[in-house]
Amino acid sequence: MTGQTPPPVLEMRDVTKTYMIRRGIFSPKQPLRAVNGVSLKIDRGDVLGLVGESGCGKSTLAKILLGLEMPTDGEIMIDGKPVDRDGDRKAIARRIQPIFQDPYSSLNPRKTIGSIVSLPLRVHKVGDPLTWRKSVEDILDIVGLPRRVYDSYPNQLSGGQRQRVAIARALIMKPEIVICDEPTSALDVSVQSQILNLLMDLREELNLTYVLISHNLAVVEHIATKVAVMYLGRIVEETGTEALFDKARHPYTKALLSSVLTPEPGLGVPDSGLGIAFPNPINPPSGCTFHPRCAKAFGPCSVDKPPVIMDADGRVECHLYA
Amino acid sequence: MSAVLEVSGLTVDIPVPSGDLHAVRGIDFSVDKGETLCIVGESGCGKSLTSLSIMGLLPKRAKVSADRMHFVGTDLLGMKERELAAIRGNRMAMIFQEPMTSLNPAYTIGNQLMEPLIRHKNASDKEARDRAIYLLERVGITAAASRLSQYPHQLSGGLRQRVMIAMALMCDPELIIADEPTTALDVTIQAQILHLLAELRKEFNSALILITHDLGVVARVADKVAVMYAGKIVEAGTVDEIFNQPLHPYTQGLINCIPVPGKTARGSRLGSIPGIVPTLIGDIKGCSFRNRCAFAHGECDTKDPFHTLSPGRGYRCTLDVPACEANAKELVSA
Numbered sequence: 001m002t003g004q005t006p007p008p009v010l011e012m013r014d015v016t017k018t019y020m021i022r023r024g025i026f027s028p029k030q031p032l033r034a035v036n037g038v039s040l041k042i043d044r045g046d047v048l049g050l051v052g053e054s055g056c057g058k059s060t061l062a063k064i065l066l067g068l069e070m071p072t073d074g075e076i077m078i079d080g081k082p083v084d085r086d087g088d089r090k091a092i093a094r095r096i097q098p099i100f101q102d103p104y105s106s107l108n109p110r111k112t113i114g115s116i117v118s119l120p121l122r123v124h125k126v127g128d129p130l131t132w133r134k135s136v137e138d139i140l141d142i143v144g145l146p147r148r149v150y151d152s153y154p155n156q157l158s159g160g161q162r163q164r165v166a167i168a169r170a171l172i173m174k175p176e177i178v179i180c181d182e183p184t185s186a187l188d189v190s191v192q193s194q195i196l197n198l199l200m201d202l203r204e205e206l207n208l209t210y211v212l213i214s215h216n217l218a219v220v221e222h223i224a225t226k227v228a229v230m231y232l233g234r235i236v237e238e239t240g241t242e243a244l245f246d247k248a249r250h251p252y253t254k255a256l257l258s259s260v261l262t263p264e265p266g267l268g269v270p271d272s273g274l275g276i277a278f279p280n281p282i283n284p285p286s287g288c289t290f291h292p293r294c295a296k297a298f299g300p301c302s303v304d305k306p307p308v309i310m311d312a313d314g315r316v317e318c319h320l321y322a
Numbered sequence: 323m324s325a326v327l328e329v330s331g332l333t334v335d336i337p338v339p340s341g342d343l344h345a346v347r348g349i350d351f352s353v354d355k356g357e358t359l360c361i362v363g364e365s366g367c368g369k370s371l372t373s374l375s376i377m378g379l380l381p382k383r384a385k386v387s388a389d390r391m392h393f394v395g396t397d398l399l400g401m402k403e404r405e406l407a408a409i410r411g412n413r414m415a416m417i418f419q420e421p422m423t424s425l426n427p428a429y430t431i432g433n434q435l436m437e438p439l440i441r442h443k444n445a446s447d448k449e450a451r452d453r454a455i456y457l458l459e460r461v462g463i464t465a466a467a468s469r470l471s472q473y474p475h476q477l478s479g480g481l482r483q484r485v486m487i488a489m490a491l492m493c494d495p496e497l498i499i500a501d502e503p504t505t506a507l508d509v510t511i512q513a514q515i516l517h518l519l520a521e522l523r524k525e526f527n528s529a530l531i532l533i534t535h536d537l538g539v540v541a542r543v544a545d546k547v548a549v550m551y552a553g554k555i556v557e558a559g560t561v562d563e564i565f566n567q568p569l570h571p572y573t574q575g576l577i578n579c580i581p582v583p584g585k586t587a588r589g590s591r592l593g594s595i596p597g598i599v600p601t602l603i604g605d606i607k608g609c610s611f612r613n614r615c616a617f618a619h620g621e622c623d624t625k626d627p628f629h630t631l632s633p634g635r636g637y638r639c640t641l642d643v644p645a646c647e648a649n650a651k652e653l654v655s656a
């Protein structure tokens with residue numbers, strides 16, 4: 001092998017994001033570590049699936065990657081170069097575009113669809129008013145929206161139609177990296193499969209890199225090349241898609257996989273065995289933060305932080321594999 | 323069996339600049355005590371407007387009509403806004419698709435949770451507070467008491483959704499309408515919430531209308547299913563009938579679109595239903611699915627018959643049952 005391997009297109013080094021929050025009116029502010037020492041490498045062309053329980057910090061991590069939130073600690077590197085802390089937002093925005101979870105609040109209700117989708121072109125001064133309309137219409141075709149919505153407002157569209165608008169807006173700048181936070185959760189399945197097929201096509205054509213946050217593990221399994229599982233601000237397991245779905249190691253990953261609702265009537269809703277409570281992130285459990293819910297917990301789990309194990313099967317944080 | 327909700331001939335029209343948008347085009351359904359009806363269908367087919375019309379929460383300019391719309395025997399259609407307001411959030415509650423549409427950013431979670439119980443049931447502050455904490459814990463929120471003083475924007479999407487579910491349950495409603503209640507949640511919480519809804523439905527024998535596009539959810543929680551397309555019900559039946567003997571080509575296509583872990587090959591192209599929904603402005607002649615249907619033929623341009631096979635079981639197509647069953651086999655092998 002000659003030449004150097006290119007640096008990861010996107011890398012996080014020991015990134016932490018702490019929010020100071022108040023639990024009551026008179027109590028002092030306390031730190032909440034939404035993201036707690038996360039290191040991640042994303043290579044060009046990767047589709048990194050990011051999964052984990054609600055509130056575990058996925059969206060916060062996405063916002064940090066997008067430059068919408070500054071990390072409290074740690075470094076973000078793009079193409080091996082650290083991103084300036086007060087960083088050039090515009091430079092990041094040209095290369096990394098988001099597709100957000102909630103198509104309702106992410107679209108400006110007072111702007112037409114044409115104006116919303118063409119906004120990135122106008123902000124970055126790409127083309128001119130004559131080409132904008134054409135570019136928007138082309139992208140509307142691609143995401144399966146009728147061209148007549150050009151002059152509509154978000155509240156005139158259904159939830160699924162609005163999400164297609166958000167996807168159109170993200171793709172119109174032809175970004176290198178797309179951070180998709182629940183990109184298809186508002187879509188019904190026939191459209192979901194079209195969008196997933198479309199995201200895959202665009203990845204090949206434009207050499208796109210994706211970070212895909214999704215609660216739909218069937219979707220993640222289908223299109224991700226590697227998967228990171230988050231729990232309470234940390235990545236507890238990270239490995240190739242095959243390995244994760246075929247031989248998950250972390251007990252939380254296993255519980256997650258066992259909760260998947262496959263379309264088989266009569267089986268009822270499975271019990272993940274996790275118990276009801278997601279821990280309070282302000283006051284996380286000692287040792288392994290998963291230990292109060294872990295069926296495999298033993299001696300060291302409530303005392304010592306689990307070691308990071310890196311081997312041929314990927315990366316896992318759990319005492320069981322020490 | 324007593325029906326909690328009976329709807330027939332429901333239509334919803336919305337005036338738009340280019341004419342009337344016929345969003346819901348004459349649908350019939352009912353849901354009994356203790357029963358779960360799942361409504362699935364293409365984005366924009368009128369599911370949310372259907373539920374909003376039951377709740378009396380349609381936008382002002384929308385025109386709603388129905389042959390019948392009975393809630394526990396009383397006619398919802400003739401009701402004054404004041405009478406509806408007394409039922410809403412009380413005997414009939416809704417969990418919305420988008421949490422921020424029903425959570426007010428200016429009030430604390432506690433205020434918003436306690437309000438319906440105080441207003442509808444004359445509860446004391448303490449009673450309302452205790453119930454709020456109890457329900458927040460039931461939906462899996464820790465440190466529930468301390469959440470009461472937080473504002474919606476301080477919570478993650480999933481937490482907001484759970485707060486909204488707790489809010490809907492405050493008054494033990496007889497009918498719960500949940501519009502995509504677990505879409506934004508991870509699978510473990512989804513399983514917990516669906517468990518909870520099922521449990522509470524049993525506890526109070528309430529009826530549940532669950533709108534979802536997740537066929538996994540439908541398969542696991544529905545008693546019966548209505549499949550909607552372009553404002554009409556195109557297929558209805560028990561959950562077993564819908565999954566084991568789908569008759570409408572749209573239902574068949576949906577079942578083919580989902581990657582099934584362990585069955586669908588990773589990275590393979592997913593089945594899809596090409597094309598898009600026809601415009602809902604003005605009338606649709608013939609079958610509204612025909613521009614996307616692999617089995618469309620001449621008759622479909624003008625006809626759109628609904629076949630009732632047994633009470634609660636039927637489909638809308640020009641083809642007969644054996645032809646539809648043959649189509650299903652063809653789609654699977656394609």
Ligand SMILES: Nc1ncnc2c1ncn2[C@@H]1O[C@H](COP(=O)(O)OP(=O)(O)OP(=O)(O)O)[C@@H](O)[C@H]1O
Nearest residue numbers: 019034054055056057058059060281477478479480
């Ligand atoms: N602006 C903020 N101020 C205070 N706390 C916040 C803020 N944003 C997020 N948090 C907290 O940080 C944690 C992580 O939130 P985040 O939105 O990243 O979770 P998530 O994994 O995306 O959840 P979901 O799957 O529900 O979208 C949560 O405990 C949340 O309450």
Ligand SMILES: Nc1ncnc2c1ncn2[C@@H]1O[C@H](COP(=O)(O)OP(=O)(O)OP(=O)(O)O)[C@@H](O)[C@H]1O
Nearest residue numbers: 156157158159160336345365366367368369370371
């Ligand atoms: N306020 C409105 N003004 C104009 N048209 C509307 C309005 N609300 C909804 N519509 C239209 O009515 C139709 C039905 O909308 P509805 O929100 O009921 O769809 P849905 O089935 O809930 O879709 P989704 O699965 O995407 O949520 C859509 O074509 C939508 O564009």
Ligand code: SF4
Nearest residue numbers: 288291294301318319
């Ligand atoms: S470290 Fe212990 S508690 Fe944590 S996941 Fe492993 S076995 Fe369970």
Ligand code: SF4
Nearest residue numbers: 609612615622639640
């Ligand atoms: S009526 Fe015709 S177009 Fe419509 S679903 Fe049946 S075969 Fe297809």
Ligand SMILES: [Mg+2]
Nearest residue numbers: 058059101479
């Ligand atoms: Mg999120």
Ligand SMILES: [Mg+2]
Nearest residue numbers: 159369370419
């Ligand atoms: Mg809807």
